[in-house]
Amino acid sequence: MTDLAHIRNFSIIAHIDHGKSTLADRLIQFTGGLTEREMSAQVLDNMDIEKERGITIKAQTVRLNYTAKNGETYELNLMDTPGHVDFAYEVSRSLAACEGALLVVDAAQGVEAQTLANVYQSIEHDHEIVPVINKIDLPAAEPEKVKAEIEDIIGIDASDAVLASAKSGIGIEEILEQIVAKIPGPTGDRDAPLKAMLVDSWYDPYLGVVILVRVIDGVIKKGLNVKFMQGGTDHLIDRVGCFSPKRTELAELGPGEIGFITAQIKEVEQAKVGDTITTVKGGATQALPGYKEVQPVVFCGLFPVDANDFEKLRESIGKLRLNDASFSFEMESSAALGFGFRCGFLGLLHLEIIQERLSREYDLDLITTAPSVVYRIDLRASRTDDAAEIYLHNPADYPDPSRIETIEEPWIKATIYTPDEYLGSILKLCQDRRGIQRDLTYVGGRAQVTYELPLNEVVFDFYDRLKSISRGYASFDYEQIGLREGDLVKMSILVNNEPVDALSMIVHRGVAEERGRGMCERLKDLIPRHLFKIPIQAAIGGKVIARETISAMRKDVTAKCYGGDITRKKKLLEKQKKGKARMREYGNVSIPQEAFIAALRMGEE
Structure with a gap:
C-alpha cells in the first residue's frame, strides 16, 4: 500500500x-525498471511498425520507483502518449488519468502545432505542467529562444525548465526531481466504495481482455466481484498488476494508482473505454464522467486482392478491432472489387497504420478505395418518399441528384506553424484547397497561420504536400468545427462506358474537372491495351467532363495477302472493323488490381 503523497501520475x-x-526509455533506465541488457530503443513502443516509423501509436503506461534526494521513495506512473494529430484521442484518455504532465519541446524545432494542442488539453484538466527542453546537445539547439517561445505562445513560466538530452542522458535526474516537487499527489479515499476509471483495454491471446484502470476511490484486488456501470456487466477479477515495464502482479491497487486487471473477458466491446468500475455489492451509485465517444473522420473501403481471402480479412479485422477500438467497420460489396469492408478511421495516418498492420500481421494483400468523409444530405420529398436527412459514408450510395436539397460537408480549423520562408507556398496550398484564412501571427522567426478548410480537401494528401513544400519544417494540427453547405457533386469514372464504383468520389464542382482529368490520365497509363479502343471518362451525372482513350492493339490481318488486288485487303480490314465494334460492345475491360491501387494513390500529378 503506497501513501497518496508518494504517488505521482504524469503523462x-x-x-x-x-x-x-x-525520454521514457531514459526514465525507465535511471529508475532501474529494466537492466542495461533488457533495454532496447523505444522500449514502450511494442509494435514493429512503431519502432520502424519512430512514432507512438498506442499510449503505454509504466510504473517506476524512484528514491528522491530527500530520501523518500515515490511511485511514478508514467504514460507515454502519441504525438500525431490522428491519435489525439489516445492523448486525451491518458491525460484524464493523470495529475500532471511533462511538456517536452525540441531545443532545435521549438513549439509546434501538436505541442500546443496537447498542452491545452492538459491545461483543461488543471494539470501541473513541467517544461522540459530536449535535445540540447544538438548543434542547432537554442534553449533560451525555446524558453521564450513557451512563455509567449503557451503562456506558462519556463524560467526553470529542465534542459535535457534524452539520447545522451543529460538532465534525467533533474526531471525526476521536478516531477516529485511540482506534480501533486492524487486524492482518494481508501474506505469509500470502489470507483475506478477504465482508461484503455486491449486483447491478449493468453489472458483475454486486459484492462488498464486508474483507481479513484476504494481498493481493487483479486477475487473481487465488479460491475461495469456503463456496460452493465459483472465480472470476477482474476489478476491485478502493473507494468514496470514488465508485467508484474500485485495484491491490490489502491486510490490514485494506475495498473491493469483481467477478468476472463473475451471481447473488448464489453470493456468500453471511459466506463466506471465498481463493486457489485455496496458499490458507487454515480458513474465518473468518462470520455466523449470517438467519432471516425475518414472512411474508405478495404477489399482483398484475392476474393478468396474475404473470410480471412473478416477474421483479421475482428482481431485487430480488439486492440484498437477507435476504428469501425461494416461489410460492403463492389461490382469491380467484390466483397470487402467499409472502415472508419480517425485520420489518414490511422488508415495507413491499420492497412499496414493487416498486411503485415495477417499476411493480406489489400486494395484501399479513395478515402472520403461523412456528408449530410437533405432530400426533398418525392412521389414515393418523404423528405429525409441522410449521412453518406460511401460515394457509391449517392442519391439521385434531383432529390438533393442541400449537401453539407465537415470543416476543420487548422493551425499551421512554419518558418517564414515557406509561408507563401503554404498560403497558396490552403487557398487551392478552398481554405479561408482566419489568422496570421508571428512568433520569433516563425508564422502561425489559422485556416478553415473542408475536411474532404485535407484527407487526400494535404499533410504530405505541406511537409514536402516546407521541407518537413511546417507542423499541422486540426480540430473539427462542424458542417457547412457546399456545391458538391459525385464524380463517376466510366471505363468502356461502364461506371467503376470503387473509383467514384465526391468533389467540389470547382475542382471536379481537374480531378477528373488527372484520374483519366492516370488510368490511361495503368490499364493495359486491349484488342479494341477503350474510352475512359469522368462524368458528373450525364455530363462527361474529361476523357482519355486507350488505342486498340492492332492485329495485322493483311499480312497473308501477297500482291493481288487492293480490294482483298479492304475486304479483310472491313471485316476486322466489324469484329472490333462487336468486341467493344460485348468485351470486358479487365482492370488490373495494381491499376486500382495506383489510381487511388492520393497524390497530385
Missing part, C-alpha cells in the same frame, strides 16, 4: 518526433 506530451519515447 509525457509533445509534438511528433520531439523525443517522448526516448
